[in-house]
Amino acid sequence: ARTLEYPRASRLPLQWGHREIVEILLEKGATVNAMGGDDGSVLCAASIGGHHDIIIPLLAHGANVNMECGEVGSALQAATRPIQPEKSVQLLLEKGANVDASGGRHGTPLQVASQWGYRKIIEILLENGANVDAAGRDYGSALCAASSHGHLEIIKLLFDHGAHVNVEGGEFGNHLTCKTKTIQTPLEKGANVNANFGKHGTTLQITCRWGHTDIVEMLLEQEANVNVMGGDYGTALCAASCYGHHEIVSFLLDHGADVNMECGGLGSALQAAAGPVWLKTVRLLLDRGANVEVIGGKHGTALQIASRCGYIHILEILLKKGVNINAVGRHYGSALCAASIGGPDEVVISLLDHGANVNLECGEFGSALQAAAGPLWPQWMQDSEFGEDGRREYFLKSQRAELLACRTKIVQILLEKGANIDTNFGKRGTTFQIASRWGHEDIIEILRRHGGDLYADEPPDFGKDTPRGSA
Known part of the structure; x- marks a missing residue:
């Protein structure tokens, strides 16, 4: 039997609404339930097009x-979109379509229709017994889908049909964390202002992340817990600090936010602000008692973060506060070590002028000199799949000369300040061996002039992938 999947063009009559051609294909024995293609089935293809x-x-x-x-779910889910006439939805329901089907990416038909704000279809689904609190998929519930897109009238309609205010589920947690512009209605209905689930944490945290000062004030008036932990940002203060929302940071501190509370991967609020170079926020946090010595999160102290990112102005502020430069x-x-990896050389010079130990062992990177001689990009960037069309390769090649020139200059500066060329911290070998492995010829030449020895104290994992013959 033929299927409507072959040839590929045979799906076009479905998508574009050519009934006569569809009928010819059916008369020729096309298999009506064949699966394949972006739309999944022929019925879904027709339903998507309405x-x-x-x-x-x-x-x-x-x-x-x-x-x-597939991704669209069932034909009914496919039909519940804003361009679709209600009669397609009604027909599918009359033919026995499951009103609560939850396949595909976007959840039940009610969730899909709520996402698009299509009131007439929502009313049809509810009249046919759709579960208003059905949970699952991206949005978790119809209420969250409507809240996510700011459909206030749909939110009220769902409440009128018995939607529960604190239903959990989906990426966002519950509807209160979905869209801050619609927040007043859920609060009036008794939503739990401190609900903490989903990748974004509490409503206060996501609101702080987006910088909605007026809503932050509203939530705090509703007794939102300013120091609750959760979500990607850890705390509301870290979320606001990470994006430089100075006014919100000040407001949170005035309402009892703990300035030194650790926020998970970001560390403290000060560390979160030091990465994206929010000078005003950094100064405010320091004035309110932020601890400059905190070594939390993934990336170390605020000084290490600022040094890695090359933020000389934040570096100077932290140094004036007496931070331990050799932590x-x-x-x-x-x-x-962080500055030697990221540059620019001005940051390295500033750290050395303020007493940084040029031969300090720095963990997996070895010494600062070893770090400067290493790979120009982290392994995740080298392994990234974003370059399938050549973009990654173009980016790496276009930036290589500039980055290598910066690293070469840093190596020269470190050697002039007394860096030990034969230091062999960690498993990567000496600076000469590391530079040879990565093919940094300009750095190799500088090291040769300073007496570097390729084979001195050869480490166990200095293997055959290293270009010995060229050294």
């Missing part, structure tokens, strides 16, 4: 009204 007059013959020829069609810990080991 082609009511094509859905009828497909159902008459035995199309399975509840067949799951060791976390991914980069020390501020000097």
Whole structure:
């Protein structure tokens, strides 16, 4: 039997609504329930296009009204979109479509229709017994889908049909964390202002992340817990600090936010602000008692973070506060090691002028000199798949010369300040061996002039992938 999947062009009559061609294909024995393609099934393809007059013959020829069609879910889920006429939805329901089908990416038909704010279809679904609190998929519930897109009238309609205010589920947690512009209605209905679930944490945290000062004030008036932990940002203060929302940071501190509370991967609020170079926020946090020595999160102290990112102005602010310039810990080991990886050379010079130990052991990178001689990019960037069309390769090649020139200059500066060329911290070998492995010829030449020895104290994992013959 033929299927509507071959040739590929045979799906076009479904998508574009050519009923006569569809009927010819059916008369020639096309298999009506064949699966394949972006739309999954022929019934889903017709439903996506809202082609009511094509859905009828497909159902008459035995199309399975509840067949799951991949990402779009069922035909009913596919039909519940704003361009679709209500009669397609009504027809599918009359033919036995499951009103609570939850396949595909976007959840039940009610969740999909709520996402798009299509009131008439929502009313049809509710009249046919749709579960208003059904949970699952991206949005978790119809209420969250409507809240996520700011459909206030739909939110009220769902409440009128018994939607529960604190239903959990989906990426966002509950509807209160979905869209701050619609927040007043859920609060009036008794939503739990401190609900903490989903990747974004509490409503206060996500509101702080987006910088909605007026809503932050509203939530705090509703007794939102300013120091609750959760979500990607850890705390509301870290979320606001990470994005430089100075006014909100000040407001949170006035309402009892703990300035030194650790926020998970970001560390403290000061560390979160030091990365994205929010000078005003950094100054405010320091004025309110932020601890400059905290070694939390993934990337170490605020000084290490600022050094890695090359933020000379934040570096100077932290140094004036008496920060321990040789503190060791976390991914980069020390501020000097972090600066030697990221540059620019002005940061390295500033750290050395303020007493950074040029030969300090810095964890996995070894010394600052070893770090400067290493790979120009982290392994995740080298392994990234974003370059399937050549973009990654173009980016790496276009930036290589500039980055290598910066690293070469840093190596020269470190050697002039007394860096030990034969230091062999960690498993990567000496600086000469590391530079040879990565093919940094300019750095190799500088090291040769300073007496570097390729084979001195050869480490166990200095293997055959290293270009010995060229050294």
